[in-house]
Amino acid sequence: MSATIGTPLLLTYAALACTLLSGAVSLLAVRRHPDFLHFGSFLFLFCSGAASIGAGGWALLANLTVTDRFQLGLPWLDWHLRIDPLSGFFLILLGTLVVAISLYGPSYTREFGRGAAAQPLPPLGVFTALFVLGMQMLLIADDALVFMIFWEMMSLAGYFLVVYQHQHAANRHAAFLYLLLAHVGALVILLSFGVLAAFGGGLTFDLMRAAKLSPLWATIAFGCAFAGFGTKSGMVPLHVWLPDAHPVAPSHISAMMSGAMIKMGIYGIVRVSYDLIGDVRWEWGMVVLIIGTASSLLGVLYALMQHDLKRLLAYHSIENIGIILMGLGLSMIFIGSGHKMLGTLGLVAALYHTINHALFKGLLFLGAGAVLYRTHAHDLDQMGGLIHRMPITAFLFLVGCVAISALPPFNGFVSEWLTFQTALQAPALSDGLLRTMIPIAAAMLALTGALAAACFVKAFGIAFLGKPRTRRVGRAREVPVGMLAGMGLLALLCLLLGVFPTTMIEAMAPITQLLVRESLPAATAQGWLWLTPISPQVASYSAPFVLVAIILVFGLGYLFLKRGAEPTRRADAWDCGFGHLTQRMQYTSTAFSQPIRRVFRGVWKVEEHVETLADAGSIPRVTSLHYSVHTHDWAWLRCYQPIGRMVLAAANRIGFIQTGNIHTYLKFSFVTLLVFLWIVS
């Protein structure tokens, strides 16, 4: 089948061409024309993002599925491409982030070319383009070969982006860990495709869909895919690479990684389990739900202990992937037990949260980048008072904080509410264990939400409110307009998706039609104003009302209270009568999270360091005291480090065969060859 003119797939090709051009411009405009690079490269990236949104939106809204076929590479292995509503949805997500970073990027990357630690810019542009290209292609891949090629391209380009500022040892370490886990993940995904291909008799997804798998093999294929894609998504306990890799990449790349790349893992899970295997079982849902709950709770608890802003955000990605997985798990449980409508609700909740997380996490990483751009501060405890110096950035970052803390009327709340509503339908199930487990998982989700709010009060409050803690932060200025535009776009979308959930859910109907042959007519039956996922009697939520009411209170307050009142006077803050408050008396991020650290002790390995300096007078007197806390991840200490040690020990054991003598090596090769020949014959 070949594509006809004017299909969304052609628009996707245009997007791919733009991405390639963006990379080419970066490569060609070496050194001589840095401005050309800044604008040309990002201009093409912008076009690519816009075309992705167009193509994805077309496929999604018009409910189109278009396939295409190329003869590339090996003669008997054609490349199969296909765009359908599911890939369209993820293309929109990807395109939106690409558009946002292409607005943000030109000013932001300028910083890298400056100063003593100037970096060459072409690699950044080229690998950004390859990174985006990998994601665009894997979304439209319709056979395992193309999928894996571009999955690897995404992972490898990601590696070079993480290691971009390679002069810091921490970055190299983070990048290596990322590369290692990306490949372990890719291997497991390959195994999953292997099982599917063996039963289907070929590498194309069409053959895999048609394959009839026994429950055991289906479970094996699902398990491999879930582990592999979950590694990319950063689910617990395969998450250790994520909090290291995301913070050290340039901020717009962090936004892409957290917003888009880890969502490719979600795409993979949905594609393989709902589409390729097709026959979803409730036991898988149990596993996904448990891992999702663990990821969300541990993600947010670890995030609370961070004082590096970008690292904190990275841990929140783990939390949000957990929430998405909870939605998917619920969906699988319900579909596997024969409640298709409720399963659809869970799937919609998960996908809704996927795009929501892409928007607000992209926004937050870009905001963190803006702070970094002006203050060069990573650590929350060096910031403070930025709301006075960077008011628009502060406002946009606040929007992201409110959205990610799942507060109405923003988008994060809608998807969490839908997840809650799905969980509350647990009495429909006949299994007593499931009926008990699901509400407990929902309570854990409530705990996660409340802790996330605490964490973002900390992040925003310590970074943007109060008084500046260092002089450099006190002199910060607002960032250029392009960066604000990138953040503003995402903030606006956060609000729109929060206020018009019914429109969004209607638009998502083709995806659920494609995957489970069901949609949610009840959710939008009461008009655009009312979101009623099951029926108006069971639950309803009207986000437009909430927004209007809050605006109304503002307006009335202004009208009645402000009018005729005497002008406001400014005075010193309350200092208990002692006088002289300094910025060092403010709460720090470590202090803020101390009560929670104490309540949930045992979740982290906490190391406290107290350094005191006393002067040697006749009466010893402490002159300086330095207190710091480090929290370590148990997964790293108890799981990864022992494995690492075992690998090293094993390598030492077999090290004796490395004699350094070429004859020995030739002998080994010869023996190996003989053994293989013997096996083959």
Next chain:
Amino acid sequence: MDSQLIAWILAAAQGLLFIAAAPLLAGWLQRVKCHLQNRAAPSVWQPYRNLRKLMGKRMVLAENASWLFRATPYIVFGATLLAAAVVPLVAVHLPTAAIADMIVLVAFFALARFFTALAGLDIGTAFGGMGASREMMVAALAEPAMLMAVFTLSMTANTTNLSVATEYLLHAGLVLRPSFLFALLALAMVAVAESSRVPVDNPATHLELTMLHEAMILEYGGRHLALIEWASQIKLMIYSVFIVDLYFPLGIATDFSAASLAIGVVAVTAKLMLLAVLLVVWETVLAKMRLFRVPQFLGFAFMLSLLGMLTHVVLETGI
């Protein structure tokens, strides 16, 4: 169309009644408490006088206060108002009840708290940070317990809409459900914590170090403080009505005739007055807990609601 209009007017009237009556409840509470503790009691109208005084004051802001500090009182009041619009005070079936269900109600309070905590950090003093940090810790533990109790209820009534749930319970009559008793206890404990009452917090304290909620709003004055205080009075009333509605729905109006509305008003007044007396006894008998005992208190509430849910699953679903 006419009945629609009447319903909306009634809903607005109920909302106004809610915000107008909230200071009265606080005044009544204060009066009973004073009587019980052998102190001279202020008039029940005293909270209104306080609000009027604060509204008329000239605004003084701390040097470092940003726009967020000034916007917070309005956001807090707006969110609390929305929550009040959802809770059936006198009648069920009002159209505003569909704006939000119980989960959204919890989220409205979370929104108000989020901004209050940020305002606490805005000035850059240690008290604000201390209040914000502690309040968020308490909230993080109270919210799951609250939602767990709500889930137990909503599983019985198969709805998270407060109005529909109230009506369901009204028609179900007096059936003794063990799960409800557990959930009621948990809900009461959470309500105490969330509306900053003894033993979790002390609304009357003037020692900065013992304050939670008050420490966050220490820097507020004038109309801002009036709005925040009013909002916290409304919040207390919402929790009271919430408990009263769900567990003793008797008397609430199910149609919009004048007689049933009048009965509804009388019934809810009597029930709230009684509940306030219970709260006062509770506050007089107990002392404020140390901060790090609070997690145990709320953990107990969570366990109670979990028990309630388990009893629901084990005992009550076979029916």
